Amino acid sequence: MAPKCYLRSLKLVSAFDEIEYIKREKRVANSMYPFKMFDAKELRRVDFEPITILCGSNGSGKTTLLNVIAEAAGLHRHSPFHGGMFFADYVSMCKMDADEIPRQSQILTSDDISDYLINMRALNNGIDNRRNELYAEYIARRDDLHRNLTSLEDYDDWKESMDAKSKTPTQFIKARMMKSVDMFSNGETAMKYYLERISENALYLIDEPENSLSPKLQRDLLDYISASARYYGCQFIIATHSPILLSLPGAKIYDLDDYPVSVKKWTELEHVCAYYSFFKQHEEEILAANPDRRWDEDDG
Numbered sequence: 001m002a003p004k005c006y007l008r009s010l011k012l013v014s015a016f017d018e019i020e021y022i023k024r025e026k027r028v029a030n031s032m033y034p035f036k037m038f039d040a041k042e043l044r045r046v047d048f049e050p051i052t053i054l055c056g057s058n059g060s061g062k063t064t065l066l067n068v069i070a071e072a073a074g075l076h077r078h079s080p081f082h083g084g085m086f087f088a089d090y091v092s093m094c095k096m097d098a099d100e101i102p103r104q105s106q107i108l109t110s111d112d113i114s115d116y117l118i119n120m121r122a123l124n125n126g127i128d129n130r131r132n133e134l135y136a137e138y139i140a141r142r143d144d145l146h147r148n149l150t151s152l153e154d155y156d157d158w159k160e161s162m163d164a165k166s167k168t169p170t171q172f173i174k175a176r177m178m179k180s181v182d183m184f185s186n187g188e189t190a191m192k193y194y195l196e197r198i199s200e201n202a203l204y205l206i207d208e209p210e211n212s213l214s215p216k217l218q219r220d221l222l223d224y225i226s227a228s229a230r231y232y233g234c235q236f237i238i239a240t241h242s243p244i245l246l247s248l249p250g251a252k253i254y255d256l257d258d259y260p261v262s263v264k265k266w267t268e269l270e271h272v273c274a275y276y277s278f279f280k281q282h283e284e285e286i287l288a289a290n291p292d293r294r295w296d297e298d299d300g
Contacts, residue, residue, distance in 0.1 A: 003050035004233045006102065006203045010046050010069055011095040015039045021089070032086045034064050042260030049252040050229040054239045055269060056256030062239040063207055065256070069237060070107040070205050072096045079111040105203035108194065113212050116193045141165070187214045194221060201233035210242035218244040243272045 013021075018035050025032070038044070038061065046052070046065070054062040067083060071091040141161040190212035198204055210218055226249055228234040238245060246253060246266040255264045266272055279286070 003229055004201070004235050005048055005050060006100070006105070006235050007048050007069070007073055007096065007098045007237070009048060009097040010072055011097075012038050012044050012046070012068075013090060013093045014044065017093055021093070025086075033084050034061075034068065034090050035086060037061055037064060038261075041256065043254075043256075046254065047252075048235070048237065049250070050235050051225065051248050051251040052237045053246060053248065053251045053253045054237070054256060055241055055246060055253055055271065056239075057241060057271075060256040062241075062256050066107070066205050066207055066237065066239045068094065073098065073101055073105070073203065075101075075203070075205060076104075076106040077109075078106070079109055079115060102202045104199060104201075106197065107205040107207070108197055108209075109207045110211050113190050113193055116189065187212055187217050191217045191220060195224070198224070198228060198234065200228075203235045204237075206236065206238045206240075208240055208242075209238070210240055210245060215244060218242055221245070222248055241271045243275050246272060 013035070018039055022032060022035065041061070043065075046069070054065055056062040064083075067081065067087075068091055070077070071081075071083070071087070072094050073096065141163075142165055190209075194206075194209065209221060213221060222245055225234075225236055225238075229236055229250075238248075238251075240246065243266075246269060248266075251266070253264055253266055253269070255262055255269060257270060258264070
């Protein structure tokens with residue numbers, strides 16, 4: 001299957017249209033987020049590839065731009081979003097060039113990951129509480145030697161007690177409760193979230209996935225995204241400053257820290273050069289501390 005581009009481009013609000021809107025609203029421009037944010041960077045249009053990355057430091061606008069794209073494309077969200085009183089007006093003034101965007105397309109944010117982790121913990125806590133309740137019931141029924149049968153309800157209750165006497169605690173509990181949801185580390189759970197949400201033939205916007213992932217898991221996600229875009233009809237737009245994710249093969253990268261905003265190779269980005277400089281500075285220490293390590297191993 002050839003790589004897909006459901007979303008080809010998004011033309012942002014022009015400087016002229018922003019000024020006219022601000023005049024009509026009679027507001028102070030600085031209070032009208034996200035107006036004036038991208039024009040100040042001379043970013044007027046974003047052209048997309050099967051994988052497009054919005055790179056920038058905190059406050060560069062990469063997450064804002066990702067949310068503008070998501071709202072313009074009408075993508076499904078898992079967490080509530082409110083961009084402020086002018087956000088919807090800004091989005092309505094943008095011009096999107098796209099084919100029909102698949103219904104299963106969605107934006108995946110850091111808030112989604114946090115909610116997922118909380119829900120998993122809550123579910124497991126509920127399961128643990130139920131397990132304790134069933135163990136207490138098992139002990140009570142196992143030691144209940146005498147029971148008078150006066151009704152059908154008594155008979156059902158008697159069967160439960162007889163079952164307790166004939167089974168081990170594990171057998172008794174397992175037959176009466178759902179299997180506990182596997183709990184991994186936060187990073188493993190986050191990775192599980194991405195694997196569950198990303199399927200075939202859809203557009204996915206992902207905001208800073210590195211926040212929850214170790215370097216090893218970032219490499220795993222890189223491989224998964226690369227294969228999904230190449231073979232399974234997925235298009236990705238990712239906001240990140242992770243050097244690992246920035247190296248996604250064939251990705252088109254917008255550097256939102258540059259003025260004006262420009263398209264760059266990942267090896268030209270300041271983020272990547274800063275990491276390289278740091279590790280180069282400490283190269284001898286790292287090599288000395290790991291004399292037997294094979295540096296070509298894919299272990300993160």
